[in-house]
Amino acid sequence: MESAAVSILLRAVEMDTKERYTMALVLYQEGLQILMDLIKETKDAAKKKHFKGKAAEYMDRAETIKDLINEQKSTGKYREQTKIEAGSTGHGYATVFGRFLDASVTHIHVEDPYIRTFHQCQNLLRLCELGIQKCHLLAHVTLVTTQDPDRRKEQTAWLQELKLSLGLRQISFEFTFSSTLHDRQVRLNNGWVIKIGRGLDYFKASAGKMTLGACDMDLRPCLETSVDIFHVSQIVNKNDT
Structure with a gap:
């Protein structure tokens, strides 16, 4: 599950960098769901803290992208x-x-x-x-x-x-x-x-x-x-x- 989350989130960052924001948002959401499952399942305190930090980081970026998409949609500039x-x-x-x-x-x-x-x-x-x-x-x-x-x-x-x-x-x-x-x-x-x-x-x-x-x-x-x-x-x- 950890390697799956890493793979999906790296792909999300790649799409984010290429300004393919709708695809990036989908991938961030998929990766975050796996991270949340990992947080629930892991018993290692250090890993749990690390996963929580990464989840918060990617969640903030996903929310930023969502706002950006909505803003550009409202002005007819999203492409x-x-x-x-x-x-x-x-x-x-x-x-x-x-x-x-x-x-x-x-x-x-x-x-x-x-x-x-x-x-x-x-x-x-x-x-x-x-x-x-x-x-x-x-x-x-x-x-x-x-x-x-x-x-x-x-x-x-x-x-x-x-x-x-x-x-x-x-x-x-x-x-x-x-x-x-x-x-x-x-x-x-x-x-x-x-x-x-x-x-x-x-x-x-x-x-x-x-x-x-x-x-x-x-x-x-x-x-x-x-x-x-x-x-x-x-x-x-x-x-x-």
Whole structure:
């Protein structure tokens, strides 16, 4: 447990230094929970005192970061920028932006011109699954994409199947086609906007059906792309209320 706490807190400090404050805050909180468990369990007085000192230090920093995030959110200045290197792993949707999906999210809006092929529609499905796991009040998912001229029927059928599946959970899903769409972004009605250079389709093809990464996208090598996450003071959608 001690080595786990050290590893997580060192990672938190690294993210803090890189000004990726939301990720740093999550890691500080995880590391602090382990430290608190260690404080309860250790019988060594010197170690207990050391752990308490470290916990107080990291707790103060976590509170400072929380205030900083809230302050910058209120002025529309908060932004995180990350580059995903070609061939790197550990960049599934939950890792990259799952921390922004919470009980305050009722509407996920996706703009991505390449939700066309089967595997691209599966990427949207993975995002919806993550939304259901993290956003307990999720009520609406909307998509704007382009139409595949060679697979119009298949593309529409896949999206209709997703609509039916989400409907079984009382989540509405609406999709529209645009011939001019270029930007790629995921907008959450709690104010967070996630822009990924390649959209949702930034993973390399799986090396095989029985290879690591075939199911868990954190283990799937990625294509090079950039991720820009920022907060706007208010995102209003007709279905938010």
